[in-house]
Amino acid sequence: METNSEIFFETLVEGLNIGVIALDADLQILHWNHFVTQRTGKCLDDVRGRPIAKVFPETNNERFHKMIELVRSKGRHVYHHWLELSHLIPLRVESPDGDMLPLHSTLLFPYDHFGGVRRYGLIMYDTGAIARSSGQLEAALVALSKKQAEQDQLIRKLEAANSQLLQSEKLAAIGQLAAGVAHEINNPIGYVLSNLKTLDGYVLDMLRIIDAVDEVASLDELRQVKRALEYDYIREDIKALICESGDGIDRVKQIISALKDFSYIDEEEFRPADLHRGIETTLNVVNNEIKYKAEVVKEFGELPELECIPSQINQVVMNLLVNAAHSIEQFGRITLRTACEGDWAWFEVEDTGKGIEKKLLNRIYEPFFTTKPVGKGTGLGLALSYNIVQKHNGRIEVHSEVGQGTCFRVWLPVCQPTALTGKDAK
Template sequence: MENQFEYFDLSVPTPAASTPASAAQAANVSQEVAQHNRLKYLIDNTPAIIYSSVPTGDFKMTYVSSNAQRILGYDSAMMVSDPNFWFDHIHPDDVPQIFSSLAMLFSEGERTYEYRFKNSSGHYIWMHDMLRLIRDEAGNPIEVVGSLTDISERKAMEESLQKKGEEQKQLIHKLQEAQDQLMQSEKMASVGQLAAGIAHEINNPIGFVNSNMGSLQGYVEKLFEVLAQYEQLILQPQAAQSAVARVNAIKKEADLEFLQEDVEDLVRESMDGLKRVRDIVQSLKDFSHVGETDWQEADIHHGIDSTLNIVINEIKYKATVIKEYGTLPNVRCIISQINQVVMNLLVNASHAIKDKGTITINTGCKDDWIWIRISDTGSGIPPEIMTRIFEPFFTTKPVGSGTGLGLSLSYGIIKKHNGRIEVKSEMGVGTSFTIHLPLRPDKVDAG
């Protein structure tokens, strides 16, 4: 569809000579003058500068509305008289993007630009320029009309918002770093609280391994002594019967049958003790990874078992741990953080049990979610504080017994995984925390 454009002659109509003209003709002239004045008034007072230019070459301006004086400080006649006025006043950095796409005006018929334009005081202000190509009935370009609007205030607001956005990004980054440091501090605090128990747990197998090694050293010395006596008998040219009798006497004296049986038990028990130490140390190493932020497909059950190795000394004197594991696929998560959540819940469960009780760990999978439930037969959570248990630094423990960050950080970790934590508690019966985790956190709407 061809653009239609009605031309307005802004020159004041010349009144007819003093002739016997009809009253109707005089009225028409008066009406035209009124319309002309009205049109000129509207154009001069519009917020945008209205202009026209030739559609070729340097796009020399052929008309500029007089409100250019108010907006830019230039006389419109001066702008029209200078063929290079428009391009000479555009900021040099903005010229290339205009030149590179101006030819598209002839194919699209319209173009819109935002660029900086130098006003009469020498300052660059932001302008919104909307151009439209006018064609004649044959489709030939005859003129370009446009409007220039000062958008400096809008640009200043956008720049301010962008600056604030960058500041907020930096603040979020700093908060994230602070949270990571806080999380690591809480993790190390938890390890510190468990250190005595872990040391005790390691000392047990080390103690009996050390004892076994002492016994084994004595056995080996005795075995070498027996072998030496055997060698002496072999080298002596006595009768065979006397040698056999002497060998049997040596075996009986050294109790070789007992030594053989006990050595096997000592070695087996020692190997088991060393494995326990290795597992505890490896679990502690896995748990205390510093700055681990890698998302990976992880075995949740392995993570729970690893965490249990660390906290078992905190738990075993107060509760029996029952594991009721379902079948779980690997879950995409930061496994060290999930382990920290499990550890917090296990330690809290043991603290809730005053004498002797039970901690049950259930797991399961439904649809694209897995769940971990840690239940205790402890004293329960009073209803009046149930809504506060995830608040930072809120704790019911005595001063020096806890940071009050365990559940708060646990909530943040699960939220980061696009999961959720549910809690149910009954006074005198026990408490149950259930962690729900999506198999693919990136596929879940965080809202």
């Protein structure tokens, strides 16, 4: 007679939606549940007492014996996981969409039957859903890492494009400089040349007067020659012409020396430099762009030397100045301010131009963002400036009111972190 608990367990095991097989110590089939019958199509009575490897010839025997050895030596259960390459015993199970799939996972465990007889239990269950989602996960991971690789490549391309852009902006800046400088030099050279011509005529007249000393009969006659050649006028004009020519040559000298400061456009070394000198230099160079648009007001504070790449900072000043001049429609004012606050110095370029709309304020540093007509704006000036200031560990601030004007303030640390300048690198 079966006891209550035996009935209870039998009903439970028969009703389970997993395969349960009981084996004796020699791995012969003692019993299995309804699930196994259904999935194998084999009748329990036909297989009872036969070795499991015979009943299921497709069993992965090598693996099965390894598991048995482990179970015997350790005396505890062993899993054969679905992640392992092949199924231990490929029972089939119906998937939600009606396909028959192999059962994926197996659990082998020892147990003692009444009287201490060693037996083995084999449980087979479906982990297809997990396997499927794991497969999806793996595919997603592969796709993700592919995306990552694509992005890395894109970033590298962007970096290359960015440096090309900056290079082209530098070239544009050099072009702008060259045009400005040519214009600036042209003017003084022009009037020095014309003064020289006038002086040439004056020298001839003076020589004529001196030569007359030997030719004239009387002092009166000599005086007459002097009067006829307007000696008094020549005398005064020579002074003025020489003075003016001197100024013109000075101006050319100034521009040339300013240009020298600008010519290290590829300079990469941080060194202490006088910001005011940089601003003056830049003003000299872009004077041509500014003088018809604005009066320049300087409100300089006290500044220590700043550790910077001077030619690059000059370029920032130049970009801000040129933008300021462009923003003024008729004639306005550009105010340059500097100050030092603790370890930081700043300079400011303020204009009375047309201002920047609020909604555009966060776009102005984008490469190629320009509101200027084709040919006038590259949209790279502020992008380049932003880059340079970042490289200097500084920051740019902007305040603007439409119709009132704009003020750009650039903050720079007085000293750069040592790692950047390589001061203590040795």
